[in-house]
């Protein structure tokens with residue numbers, strides 16, 4: 001049985017005090033309740049160091065929203081996978097549509113980020129998802145499978161255990177629209193079948209999260225689907241009570 005993951009992508013929100021308070025509230029609740037799901041927080045990177053200290057003995061995992069495709073050197077503003085590993089950051093989020101669209105991140109760059117992360121012992125949440133235009137032209141499955149296979153094409157067999165996929169239809173992110181549980185489940189199955197062709201039975205162990213306007217009202221129905229192994233949550237993860245309700249819905 002694949003366990004569930006509930007991941008909070010805070011994006012570029014919350015000042016240091018707000019972020020620290022929210023992290024501590026989530027940490028205390030998660031450590032008290034010992035949820036079955038793994039809970040991950042992806043705060044703005046500038047908070048990672050202080051969060052790491054606060055989460056040392058906690059069940060909450062810590063992730064970086066981005067990392068460099070390069071090893072080291074003259075890359076102003078970038079943060080390397082090795083730096084994250086030194087800070088004991090456990091996860092890296094790669095392939096989020098906001099980076100694909102706003103920073104023109106393509107398959108090639110994402111492959112390099114994936115390789116950097118894996119070589120530095122980070123686990124990856126790899127995001128994929130179609131735009132509204134791609135959905136309307138009935139290309140969603142083809143696009144999503146391509147996103148997954150092209151950027152995850154150089155992974156050694158033993159490294160697949162470091163990979164989690166997040167299917168996030170772009171038209172559902174931050175819009176209040178969600179894929180129906182049936183549609184999300186069916187896309188997750190398509191992704192798993194494509195992975196099965198590539199890596200055989202290992203594909204059965206890979207968690208596939210859903211993301212796109214997940215909130216307390218829709219989380220329960222999504223999590224009932226057999227192919228939905230949790231959620232990557234944006235907006236609703238900024239609200240303590242909503243986020244805890246989403247974790248509870250996965251229990």
Ligand code: PEP
Nearest residue numbers: 173174211212213234235
């Ligand atoms: C996201 O950006 O990963 C996301 C899922 O955002 P939201 O939950 O706000 O749609």
